[in-house]
Amino acid sequence: MTRPIKDTPIKNTSAAERRAALKVVPPARPAAAPQAGCTGNAAEEVNPHPYQYLDRIARAIVAHNTGGVSPFSIMQAWSDWLLHLGRAPGRQLELSERAVRNLLEVLSYSARLPVDRNVEQPFKPKEFDHRFGHASWSQMPFSFWKQSFLATQDWWDHATGALRGVSKDDTNRVNFMIRQYLDLFSPSNFPATNPEIIEETSRRKGENIVEGARHFIEDVVQTWTQRAKEPPEGLEIGKDIACTPGKVVYRNDIFELIQYSPATPDVQAEPVLLVPAWIMKYYILDLSPHNSLVRFLVDKGFTVFAMSWCNPTADQASLSLDDYRKRGVMEAIDAITAITCGRKVHATGYCLGGTILGIAASTMARDGDDRLASVSLFAAQVDFSEAGELLLFLDESQVAFLEDLMWAQGYLDRPQMTRTFATIRAEDLIYTRAVRRYFLGKEDLPTDLTVWNNDTTRMPARMHGEYLRALFLENRLSGGRFAVEGRVVALKDITAPAFVVGTEKDHIAPWRSVYKIRLFTDCELTFVLTSSGHNGGVLSEPGHPGRYYRTGERRPGDNYVDPDTWCREREPVDGSWWNEWADWLAVRSSGLTEPPEMGGPDNRFPAVADAPGHYIFQK
Numbered sequence: 001m002t003r004p005i006k007d008t009p010i011k012n013t014s015a016a017e018r019r020a021a022l023k024v025v026p027p028a029r030p031a032a033a034p035q036a037g038c039t040g041n042a043a044e045e046v047n048p049h050p051y052q053y054l055d056r057i058a059r060a061i062v063a064h065n066t067g068g069v070s071p072f073s074i075m076q077a078w079s080d081w082l083l084h085l086g087r088a089p090g091r092q093l094e095l096s097e098r099a100v101r102n103l104l105e106v107l108s109y110s111a112r113l114p115v116d117r118n119v120e121q122p123f124k125p126k127e128f129d130h131r132f133g134h135a136s137w138s139q140m141p142f143s144f145w146k147q148s149f150l151a152t153q154d155w156w157d158h159a160t161g162a163l164r165g166v167s168k169d170d171t172n173r174v175n176f177m178i179r180q181y182l183d184l185f186s187p188s189n190f191p192a193t194n195p196e197i198i199e200e201t202s203r204r205k206g207e208n209i210v211e212g213a214r215h216f217i218e219d220v221v222q223t224w225t226q227r228a229k230e231p232p233e234g235l236e237i238g239k240d241i242a243c244t245p246g247k248v249v250y251r252n253d254i255f256e257l258i259q260y261s262p263a264t265p266d267v268q269a270e271p272v273l274l275v276p277a278w279i280m281k282y283y284i285l286d287l288s289p290h291n292s293l294v295r296f297l298v299d300k301g302f303t304v305f306a307m308s309w310c311n312p313t314a315d316q317a318s319l320s321l322d323d324y325r326k327r328g329v330m331e332a333i334d335a336i337t338a339i340t341c342g343r344k345v346h347a348t349g350y351c352l353g354g355t356i357l358g359i360a361a362s363t364m365a366r367d368g369d370d371r372l373a374s375v376s377l378f379a380a381q382v383d384f385s386e387a388g389e390l391l392l393f394l395d396e397s398q399v400a401f402l403e404d405l406m407w408a409q410g411y412l413d414r415p416q417m418t419r420t421f422a423t424i425r426a427e428d429l430i431y432t433r434a435v436r437r438y439f440l441g442k443e444d445l446p447t448d449l450t451v452w453n454n455d456t457t458r459m460p461a462r463m464h465g466e467y468l469r470a471l472f473l474e475n476r477l478s479g480g481r482f483a484v485e486g487r488v489v490a491l492k493d494i495t496a497p498a499f500v501v502g503t504e505k506d507h508i509a510p511w512r513s514v515y516k517i518r519l520f521t522d523c524e525l526t527f528v529l530t531s532s533g534h535n536g537g538v539l540s541e542p543g544h545p546g547r548y549y550r551t552g553e554r555r556p557g558d559n560y561v562d563p564d565t566w567c568r569e570r571e572p573v574d575g576s577w578w579n580e581w582a583d584w585l586a587v588r589s590s591g592l593t594e595p596p597e598m599g600g601p602d603n604r605f606p607a608v609a610d611a612p613g614h615y616i617f618q619k
Contacts, residue, residue: 060408063401068412069393070401077173084166085159095159102151110144123150128505131188131432136195145187153182169395176392189431197439204441211441219437229454232446237455238612241448242283244295246611248308249599250335254319254328256308256613257335260294262595264301270344270373270589271303271336271596275329277351278309281455281616284535285350287448291541293578300582302346303596305336307353311457311618314410319460321356321467322484329360337371339600344373346585350538351509352467354380358491358517359477363484365493374588376499376581378538379509382491382517383478384471388510391472399468406461413458449535457618478520491517497524499584501577503537504529515563518554525554526584528577529567542576549577 062071085091105122112119121143125132137146160175162168187193191201191209200208222229234240246260274294276282285306286294297304307328312319329347336345349357354377361375381387406412436442444450476482482489498521502511511529518525530537530549540547550570554561561569573580599605 056404056407059401059404063405064408066401068402068405070395070397072397073173073395074177076397077170077177080166080170081160081163081174084163088163091163095155098158099155102155106144106147106151109147110140113140113143121147123147123154125150131186131435134196134199136199139195142187142193142195145193149182149187153179156182169391172389173392176389183431186431189435191439194435194439197435200440208439208441212438215437215441215443231451235446235448235451237283237451237616241288241451242286242612242616243289244286244292244298244611247598247607248609248611248613249339249605249607250332251608251613251615252327252331253316254310254323255332256310256609256615257332258306258308258611258613259339259598260298260304260306260611261598262303263295263298264595266592267301267303267595268586268589269340269591269593270346270585271305271340272297272346272348272585273332273336274304274306275332275347275349275353275357276307276309277353278324278457279352279459280457281452282306282308283612283616284452284539286612287452287539291448291539291544293539293541296541296578297582300586301592302582302585303340305332307332308613308615309457310615312411312460313458317406317410317461319463321463321470324356324463325360325363325484329356333360333371335605339605340596341601344371346374346376346588347372348376348378349380350378351380351534354378355382355471355477358382359482359484359489361494361496362477362489362491365495366484366487366489370495372496374497374499374585375494376501376585377514377517378501379503379506379514379534380500381509381513382520383513384475385478386510386513386516387472388507388513390508394468394472396473399465399473402468403461403465406459406464410461411458412461412464449539453535478516491520492522494521495523497526497588499526499528499581501528501530501538501581503533504531505533506537508534512563515566518560522556524556527552527554527566528580529570530577540576540578542578544576547576548572548574549580551577551580 063069102123109119109122117138121138132146136142156178157175160171160178163171191197197208221227231237231241244260246258248256249259250257274282274285276285286292289295294304294306309328310316333345333347337343347357347361349355357375358377358380361372364370364372384391402412433444437444470476470482474481477489478491480488480490498517500514500517502509502514504511506514515527515529518527528549528551530540531547532540540549550567550572552566552570597603599607
């Protein structure tokens with residue numbers, strides 16, 4: 001087992017260093033051989049021709065200027081759609097008819113509205129679109145502009161729907177690109193056509209525009225400098241959030257392991273390990289005291305350990321996906337079993353942390369390692385064939401562009417990742433925020449979740465390339481083609497009971513995709529479908545208003561039930577699924593015992609820092 005490293009200062013990358021990261025220097029030696037089952041194009045990577053560096057530099061320069069987006073993927077999608085549409089006279093007539101019908105419906109509604117305030121709107125915003133919530137959007141002329149925009153959106157949604165002969169991926173990409181363009185020109189984005197801006201400007205005599213200009217300048221400077229935002233007062237990390245008492249009892253160059261102090265005289269014998277996603281900081285699971293999952297578990301009588309991943313720099317570009325499994329998850333399990341004198345572990349993974357935990361659990365099962373008491377996965381996918389709108393960004397060309405961009409930088413930088421997630425819900429995460437901040441002059445609401453959301457991280461070049469190619473692009477894990485240390489692993493080998501959580505409005509890990517784990521495992525499995533989205537559904541603490549969940553158990557040997565049938569047959573239960581999970585863990589534990597010593601018997605793992613550790617503060 002690797003020993004904890006000394007408590008040394010953490011090296012941060014300055015803004016100047018990040019700006020210089022694109023200065024590409026070809027490696028002095030060939031890239032390391034890929035992990036079996038993790039990467040493609042092995043011959044090219046292991047023994048590259050010198051001219052291939054020129055190709056990679058050229059792609060990296062283009063990717064740097066396009067935000068990592070491949071222009072070839074865009075051109076391919078448009079050509080596929082346009083060429084097929086040009087050879088479909090029936091579809092053209094259908095679209096012409098729909099355009100005329102949409103126009104007539106808008107004109108009819110606008111003519112009737114002045115005499116009938118209760119006339120039904122022909123077009124309504126999508127469920128997640130909150131741009132038109134102000135009451136004045138139902139009055140002329142704003143209602144006309146709103147309906148015209150929504151009618152155009154409806155036409156394009158139909159035009160970029162299924163078209164015989166066109167790749168589904170290409171139609172989805174064209175739809176996505178059109179949606180970005182339409183969102184840019186929404187009437188809600190302009191002061192002259194947004195009634196809320198007009199009303200606020202009149203009420204405050206233009207003061208909101210002055211405040212908005214100040215916010216705009218602040219954001220431009222912050223974007224240029226990439227200076228991390230300071231948490232607002234009352235939301236200080238380590239004091240107000242991520243403040244559950246504990247000690248860092250283990251550290252290597254990839255993660256810190258935090259052991260939390262017990263809050264009850266006796267604890268469940270089996271500890272809980274929390275494996276967060278490395279794409280963001282771990283403290284999404286330890287926010288404010290009232291909504292901290294860590295504190296909830298500690299108060300329920302569990303010994304809790306959490307992994308805090310490092311924020312990698314260019315010096316760690318060669319970290320692999322298997323490093324995150326072997327020197328991450330497995331070293332954490334090694335340390336925990338030593339600290340708890342050989343107790344089995346309730347391993348829990350969130351988002352990408354759940355994916356790497358699934359790989360680790362499969363490998364342990366293959367190798368006869370039975371140290372897992374249970375496996376819990378929150379909004380985590382093991383099959384990526386229906387991975388939602390993130391798949392729109394991935395094909396062979398797109399992955400090659402990202403790989404070469406990361407090759408030049410050494411990592412995937414924070415803004416490049418943030419933009420990807422923001423564009424998926426641009427109408428809310430980009431334009432609604434911009435209107436509120438720049439035209440209404442309102443500050444962003446300071447919350448623990450926004451502090452965490454702004455505290456983004458980087459991703460090592462090699463690891464992220466392997467993850468995109470092996471899991472997203474080629475879907476090897478559920479396809480029985482993912483190898484660890486030269487041998488294929490299978491999810492069906494896992495025998496530990498599983499608790500899997502999906503969230504209804506998740507656009508990062510759609511719940512039907514999460515549910516597919518039922519197809520690839522044979523163990524006892526409890527599936528929970530909870531309200532809200534990717535983060536809000538997991539942060540569903542007891543007492544949170546309006547929350548509910550559905551739950552059901554699959555025993556070994558039960559027939560498969562499709563997700564929609566499963567959902568229809570389960571009645572929603574009001575409240576938080578956290579209590580359900582805590583009870584589930586307690587039933588699968590061996591009883592109460594005295595809390596383990598901090599760092600284990602004889603202080604085998606001496607504390608190197610107080611919680612939340614040092615890695616959480618890396619910028």
